[in-house]
Amino acid sequence: MPIRKATGVELRRSGFGIFARTEVVVGGRAIARLSRRDLRRIEDGIAIEGAAAVTDDLDRTLWRTEDGYYWDDDGLDAEAVALLAWDRLRRQDARVERLRKIRASEEAVVGARRERIPEDVRLFVWTRDEGRCVRCGAEEDLQFDHVIPVARGGGNAPENIQVLCGPCNRAKSDQIAR
Numbered sequence: 001m002p003i004r005k006a007t008g009v010e011l012r013r014s015g016f017g018i019f020a021r022t023e024v025v026v027g028g029r030a031i032a033r034l035s036r037r038d039l040r041r042i043e044d045g046i047a048i049e050g051a052a053a054v055t056d057d058l059d060r061t062l063w064r065t066e067d068g069y070y071w072d073d074d075g076l077d078a079e080a081v082a083l084l085a086w087d088r089l090r091r092q093d094a095r096v097e098r099l100r101k102i103r104a105s106e107e108a109v110v111g112a113r114r115e116r117i118p119e120d121v122r123l124f125v126w127t128r129d130e131g132r133c134v135r136c137g138a139e140e141d142l143q144f145d146h147v148i149p150v151a152r153g154g155g156n157a158p159e160n161i162q163v164l165c166g167p168c169n170r171a172k173s174d175q176i177a178r
């Protein structure tokens with residue numbers, strides 16, 4: 001891992017005018033103090049090279065990029081850090097996009113399975129439940145509901161299907177989601 005995201009980093013400013021100072025605090029521990037010139041150097045570095053060294057801490061360097069702070073313990077230069085940070089974001093975007101596609105296709109599969117309650121099962125359940133919501137007895141806005149949701153492995157057997165009205169079905173979904 002050439003660079004890694006630095007967490008818990010903050011610049012703590014105190015004082016005014018010539019007494020103003022900025023401390024680099026990592027996880028509650030002040031590791032360096034920055035002058036105004038340092039701050040300007042960091043700002044310029046980010047603008048020009050995409051990354052700027054904030055300070056050294058033991059064997060590692062704390063870098064700042066537009067995307068946040070990074071640690072480097074390989075003695076990289078600003079260009080390398082900027083590139084690695086950019087690559088890291090790019091790969092993260094690609095991973096998110098891939099996960100989004102996987103989830104969408106899994107939801108499509110679940111959706112397809114959900115629609116396929118066989119006609120004879122529907123008829124059986126409808127008769128068994130007397131054409132009413134099994135929870136409140138409503139006779140309108142009725143739906144076939146999976147007692148154990150398809151997403152959680154519930155199937156289309158009659159024991160797992162029941163008649164619910166819309167409001168009861170939504171109330172049940174809310175309970176499961178919680």
Ligand SMILES: [Zn+2]
Pocket residue numbers: 133134135136137138164165166167168169
């Ligand atoms: Zn109901």
